[in-house]
Amino acid sequence: MVAGVCYGMVANNLPSRSDVVQMYRSKGITGMRLYSPDAQALSALRNSGISLMIDVGGTDQLAYLAASGSNASAWVRTNVQAYQGLTIKYIVAGNEVLGGDTQNIVPAIRNLNAALSAVGLGGIKVSTSVRFDVVANSYPPSAGVFAQAYMTDVVRLLASTGAPLLANVYPYFAYRDNPRDIQR
Numbered sequence: 174m175v176a177g178v179c180y181g182m183v184a185n186n187l188p189s190r191s192d193v194v195q196m197y198r199s200k201g202i203t204g205m206r207l208y209s210p211d212a213q214a215l216s217a218l219r220n221s222g223i224s225l226m227i228d229v230g231g232t233d234q235l236a237y238l239a240a241s242g243s244n245a246s247a248w249v250r251t252n253v254q255a256y257q258g259l260t261i262k263y264i265v266a267g268n269e270v271l272g273g274d275t276q277n278i279v280p281a282i283r284n285l286n287a288a289l290s291a292v293g294l295g296g297i298k299v300s301t302s303v304r305f306d307v308v309a310n311s312y313p314p315s316a317g318v319f320a321q322a323y324m325t326d327v328v329r330l331l332a333s334t335g336a337p338l339l340a341n342v343y344p345y346f347a348y349r350d351n352p353r354d355i356q357r
Contacts, residue, residue: 177204177224182211190217197223208268209234210252219258226339227252228265228302229281232274235267238284239277245284246291254292264289267301269341275323279330286334298336301327305342 180193188196190213197205198221206226207214218225229238229248238245253261266281267274278301285299309320319325331338348355 177206177226178202179206179208180214181208182214190214194218194221194223197221204262206265215252215256215259219256222260224260224262226263226265227261228268229285232267232270232277235270235274235277235281238266239280242284242287245281245288249285249288249292249294253289253294253297261294261297263336263339264297264299265302265339266299269302269304275321278323279326282327282330282334282336298334300331300336300339302339302341305340307340 178197180197187193190211193214194217202223204224204226205218206228208228209230210227215227229235234248238248253259253264264285266285267278270278282299282301286295289295289297289299303324307320307324308317310316310318319328328338
C-alpha cells in the first residue's frame with residue numbers, strides 16, 4: 174500500500190525541508206504532493222525514494238505554461254531536470270482551477286507533455302486536480318456527466334496520454350457537515 178501526504182508549506186515555524194523528508198521516511202510515507210516546485214523541498218527529496226506529485230503553482234504559472242512550449246520547456250529544465258535523483262510520478266497543471274483560468278488547463282498539459290517528451294521524460298504523467306463537485310451526476314456511472322463543459326476536453330486529453338484525472342476529496346468536510354448520517 175502506498176501512503177502519501179500533501180506537503181503544505183504555508184505556515185510559520187515549520188521544520189526544515191530535510192527534517193520533514195526524514196520524518197516522512199521514518200513514518201513509511203512513500204508518496205508526497207508538493208503544491209508548488211519548492212527548490213529546498215525538491216533538493217531535500219533527492220534520492221529519498223518518495224514518489225512525487227508536483228503542482229506547477231498558481232493560476233499565473235498555469236497561464237505561463239499554457240502560453241508557449243518554450244515556457245513549458247523552461248519550467249521542466251528548472252523544476253524537473255535540475256533535480257536529478259527525484260522520483261516524479263505526476264506534474265499537476267492546475268489545482269481546483271475555476272472560471273476563465275480553466276481555458277489554460279489543456280494547453281498547459283499539452284505543452285508540459287511535449288517538453289517532458291523532448292528531454293526523454295515522457296514517463297512522467299501530466300494531469301490536473303479538480304474539485305470533487307466537478308461531476309454533476311455520478312449514478313449510475315454510465316449516466317455520469319461533468320458539471321462544467323471544459324472538463325470534456327481535459328478528460329479526452331488525459332485519456333489520450335494515459336494520465337489519471339486527479340480529484341481532491343475531502344471526507345472530513347462531508348462528515349463535519351453531516352455527522353448524523355456518516356459513520357466513522
